[in-house]
Every structure is written in C-alpha cells, then in structure tokens.
Amino acid sequence: MTESSVHPALWPAPHASGAVDATVTVPGSKSVTNRALVLAALSAEPGWLRRPLRSRDTLLMAEALRAMGVGIEETVSSSSSVAGGPDGSGEAWRIIPAGLHGPVTIDVGNAGTVMRFLPPVAALANGPVRFDGDPRSYERPLNGVIDALRVLGARIDDDNRGSLPMTVHGAGALDGGPVAIDASSSSQFVSALLLSAPRFNQGVEVRHTGARLPSMPHIRMTVDMLRAVGAQVDEPETGGEPNVWRVSPSALLGRDLTVEPDLSNAQPFLAAALVTGGRITIPDWPLRTTQPGDALREIFTAMGGSCELTEHGLTFTGSGRIHGIDVDLGEVGELTPGIAAVAALADSPSTLSGVAHLRLHETDRLAALTKEINELGGDVTETADGLHIRPRPLHGGTFHTYDDHRMATAGSIIGLAVPGVEIENVATTAKTLPDFPQMWTGMLGA
Template sequence: MTETLWPAPVATTAVDATVTIPGSKSVTNRALILAALAGEPSWVRRPLRSRDSQLMADGLRALGVGIEELVNNSSGGTGGGEAWRIIPAGRLSGPAQVDVGNAGTVMRFLPPLAVLADGPVHFDGDPRSYERPQHGVIDSLRALGARIEDGGRGGFPLTVHGTGALDGGTVELDASSSSQFVSALLLSGARYNQGVEIRNIGGPVPSLPHIRMTVDMLRLAGVQVDAPEDGGEKDVWRVTPGALLGRDLVVEPDLSNAAPFFAAALVTGGRVTVRDWPRHTTQPGDQLREIYTRMGGSCRFTDEGLEFSGTGVIHGIDADLHDVGELTPVIAAVAALADSESHLSGIAHLRLHETDRLAALAKEINDLGGDVSETEDGLRIRPRPLHGGVFHTYEDHRLATAAAVLGLAVPGVQVENVATTAKTLPDFPAMWTALLDPVAARD
C-alpha cells in the first residue's frame, strides 16, 4: 500500500500566533455519557467534533439517545457557535451495534452504560481495539452481575446483554493499566441499584487527574461521590445511587492538544497564545505550563488566554509523566531537540495506548538520526543532529503531532498519515500551516 506522506513545514522564523484549540475530548465524552443518563435534556456547548466524539455520539444514538447538533457560525472561533442538545432515552434500547473505533473513552465508557439497555448491545472496533486492555471493565461488570460475551478474549468484539438494570455494589479491579476503568464504572454507577464502590487492588493508577475530572463532573450532575483525594479511603471510589441532573456545559479547550503549539514557541524561540485557557481546571494538560517552563520557556495569562514564549534554547528534562502520559510524544520530540539529555519516566502504560508509544517514539526518532532508548517505564533521550525521513504514526494522532514538531527544526520530515490527527484535532494540518504564517495565524 502506498504511504500518504505530509511534508512537515519547516519554521524559517520565530512563530508569533494566537490559536483556538478545539474542545476537550475527555470533557466532551464524559459530558455525553452523563447527559444520556440524566433525567432531563442537557446542552453541551463548544464540544469537540472529532472521530472519537462522533463515535461516542453515534454509540449513544444507537441506544436510543437523542443528540441534536446545532451550529451558529456567527459566534466565531473553532466550534464556538456549536452546541449539542442531548435528550435522554428514558429507557436505553437494544439490540444495537456500536463501533468503538480506537477510542479509549468509547470502548471503556459505553459498556457500563449498555448494561442498562433493554437488549443486547454488540461492540466492535478497529483492529487495534482488540489489543487494548479491556479486562478491567469486562471483569468488573461481570462481578456486578452483568452478562457479557467476549469469547474468552477479555476484549473486543464483545456483546453486553442489557437487562435494563444492574444491581451494582462493590467490585475489586486492577486499574494500573488505565484510569478509564475507574471512570467508566463511576460514570454509570449512580444508575445502578446499589451504586458502585470501586477498589483498585493493582499498582498505582495512571492519569489520576482524569479520575478527578470524572468525579467533579459527576458532582456537578448532582451525584454523591466519595474519592480518596477528598479524605476517603486510599484507592477506593464510591458512587451513591440516584438521579442525574441535566446540565448546560461549556467544554474547555483540550489543553493536551496545546502541546505541539506551545512546543513550536519553544523550538523557534517564538510566542504562541492559546485562547480561553482556564485559570482553574482538572485537565492534566494544564501541567504543560510547568513542564515546558522547565524546558526553557515562560508563560503568562493574558485577557485572551495563556501566552507561552520560548528563547530558542531547549533544556533536557527529568520528568515523571505518570499522570500526563498523553503529553509524552510531543515532549519527547522537544527533548530530541534539546541541549542536554532527558529522562521521561512513569509511562510504562503507554505501551498499551493507541499504539506502543514508547517503542514507536524510539524507532521513529532514531530513524531520523536520534538516540532514544526505552527504559523499564519510559524513555532516555540523548539529543543528536537529526535528518529528514519518513516518520510513521501507527494511526496514533499524538505521534503525528510529535513529528510535526520535529519538522519545525529538521528539513525533510515526512509524516505518514497525518489525517490520524482528526481523532482529537480536526484540521490539524491547516492549523499547523497557519501557525507558521503570521498573517493567517493572527486571523
């Protein structure tokens, strides 16, 4: 098969741009689940429209949930005039067919909701979805009384035999490979007869800020949740059974998707402002401020958003990225252009993401002349002069944006299947090209 290659633009001057980042995938897909379970209609404003969020919306529609997509182009900004009205089904319906694609939130969050449907719900997805860990969800739902057929695979394809209700109760699981196992049960747990109590009996849970996001959104929907960070028992989360309130929610920008744009400021010694950056947020991507400052940049809040500036000098970093693993690919790309060695740790779980991100980053950066080696739980990156070549993305959107960052400083980088960025950053190639064109970037 012929590769589709995108020539990554080279920066000839320092960038100076203001960008609008689409809405958070994590917030959008959680909001859709909570709205589907609510007792009244909800609004989700400025949602992310991407493959992952569309898969979630289509999956909910298959179960009988009404989702009206309204657009007002006069509002300006990416998705600024868009709103989705979610009308709960009353009773979720089956039989149904759901495509999870390769979206972690869809494959983990929808099966716990599907047990509440009247009838069987069959789930299938991309080939990579068959390889991603799903045991935490399947085993937990079975322990809570659900019937699931998966042919003994512990993964997709699978069928959830919904009965319209689930007793719920206490369940033990190993969430060390994905925080989404915990969030998945929490999101639907209030609709189980006994609620749900989740006890992690495995190692440390990665991406804990994402569970905090789930807890906060549940509470805003009127659900009572006990969580460890609020003085509760360690590694135990409890949801009390009860009704969910409909909400009118404005989705924050997806802060993790700011990673390549702020990286452009670091690499070129320029300045990038991301509009509407929240002063307070549960998004893990907010840690970009601290991480990139350590690598040689500086940031400040303005009336428009968050402004990040670089000097053109990039420092290596020793960082535990356990809670912000999704930032790793772009941070690794920046580190490959630094003036000293970097050690990225706490990210063994990335071997189970859209692809094995650690192996992929090491191979692709090394194929451009780099010196990246895998450690037990991360990467060691020794900067070397890089050259052009094909950067394979393995259908992983964050590898594609990492390649674009390298291309700023390395002529001749060709990104295979840049279209995979549509998973969370629709129109990324156009946004990236505009970033390097001061006239276009300032709209």
C-alpha cells in the first residue's frame, strides 16, 4: 500500500462561505491505539481495545503483530451505541497474546510508532524479524532504538546505518538492564524501550543523555498506560531522577480499554471555528488526558477563541479575530503545522519555537511549511528551532503535502479563508484520520 502516486490528484480545499457551526466526532487516538496494541500483545492474558482508530498507521501495527503471532479479532462492539464505521468507531478488537515468532517481514509504512515500538518486541520473538517501509522511513532516525537494544542484548543487522531497513534477530528473550540514549530527536525512542521493558529479564533503566527531550506528553502517556496494565514504573514526574525511567520486570494484565478521540486530529476542526468565527463541538473530549492535543484549548484561546469543556465534550468558538502568538511547542510539536496555518491568517506576527525535531518527522515540516505558505504569498522564515510567521494577504495555489498528513490538514485550514487552494495528495490524511475530506466538507454543510 502506498500513500501517493507519481501524480497525486489535487483536491480543491473548500472555501468557507460563513461561520462554521458543527459537531464533529473525531476518531480514536493513534498514539493510544498503537501503544495499547503493543501492551496487549505483550500481556499475559487477552484484552479488549474499544473504539480503536482504523488508519494506515494503526492497521500497519496490527498487521505486524499478527505476523509475529498475536491474535487480533475485529468485531463490532455490542456495548457501543455507535455503529461500526471505517474509522473504528463502535468497533472492538480482542487481542490474544501468543508466542512471538519469526521469520517475518514487517512493513512499517512511514509510521514512527511502528518502526520504533516494534523492534524491542521483535527482540522477544523466536526468529528473525525484518523491518522495511516507505522511502521516507529510511531517512527517519532509528539509531536511539537500535543502539539501545544492542546494549540490552539484542542482535540487529542494519549495515551500520542507524535506520531502516534492518533485521532484528529475536532470541525469545532479552536481558534488559540500564541503557543511556540520546532521545532529543524523538521521544519515541524512550517510549519504545519502556513499552516492552516489563518482558525484559531485568526490566530497563532508560537514561536520556542528550539535549532537550521533545514531546514529553507522549512519554507520560506511555507511563500511564504501562501502569494501567500493572507495570511498575519510576519516572521523573513522580519524584524520580531527572531524565531517567525505570520499569521492573513483570507480567502485564489484559484490560478493557476504550480509546479516547484523537485530540491532535481535532485540531483542523477547532481551527475552522477560529478561522471562520464559528463554533465546533468535539464530543467525548476527555476531562483528563496525556494527549498533546489537549494543549489546543489554551493555544487557540490565546489566538482569539474561547472554549467550554464539559463531561459531554469540548465546544470551541471563534471570535472572528485571529491573534498572533509567541509559543514554545517543544512538548506538543505535532500541533505545529495547524498552528502555523492559523498564524498565517492572523492579525499580528507569530513565533513558534522548540520544534527543531520536526525536521525529522514525516517530512521536514519546518522547511515544508515555510515553502508552501510562502508560495501562497505568505512571509514565513525558519529559525534554529521553529518558525517566524508574518501574516500577509494570501492567494490560491497548490499546497504540497510531502506524504505528510498534517501538511494536508494545514493546507485545508488555509483554504477555508483563501479561495483557490488545492491540496496535493489529500489521501495522505488516511495515515491517522480516515475520511478527512468527507469530514471536512460535512463540517461545512456540503
């Protein structure tokens, strides 16, 4: 399966004729779904995953685990009042752990969670597990996981690239123990080791030794989900040593988990309320969450909106004005493309900082945002760790996505306010947000 063809079709981004007023049900969190799949696969008993996200990234994770022997049965949940849909709403997946085995080849696509979370799992399998993926996956850093696994006792063939393709020669177990890594390019290096650590003979002690660690909410999510299945975790957040995480060896419990809506994927819809001066309601927005997308409530309010969070969900209302913002996005870097799109339409400049690591994401997001917004008439410059955005009148044109789902949604946000924007390869949104074009036009009442 590929995310693009040689000449991807252009999608005319809908232009808003007035203020939006809609309720948008956002599919489940990719980050929660893929972490839950790994933990359930390593558990000592079967578990359930309800309302999982069905997207390219999560289906790649599920297929990879199946290939290594894990049972994943997909059904429509009788306990859900929502009919099963293509995005996984109303579905339930029963995960049945089994002995992990090779030989097998795993397609990671361009999914960071798959390429980083599964090599530690493969080290626990009996037999070789080869990892391959999209061309861009070869360029994304994997050295933090590869080097750490070697220290912990694994044998890996990667021709000394520190990236894909590679083969993990699983021996059925892994010693584990202490390891130091530089995870400044991706917090997923830490999460990858922590998720499988309860199954290591000695557990693990992960010490981050590099510069600032990005996307800390995702590590908090990993720790919370480990504890929920019975793992013992010591972490900096609860009085532990700074930049050190310890996981003890233990059996993991099967559990029944309902996946939260993906709050980062709610971003373009909340942005639509801000851009059009309208109102959007996202049902089931959690009152407490480790998802980075929860920061949108504060960030978009500062940019000119207001929000009300109740037990039923979040309602966000735009004021008709968009203000620039000076914000450090180091902990929530995945929100940068959508914030940059809104900032390009603001009434004052914005500075987005703390996100140098975005140069290593699905594409170099800082370079891509700069090029694409400027080609529509914008004035964006890259800084050492982010973007400076000076709003200018924008015009229509092609907005390239570089096989990056968040570039596609960023271009769609601009298209609400700027006629004639065409999104190259909008189908790339299927990576994490199935049916985005239909959801987007539905929000506009089309």
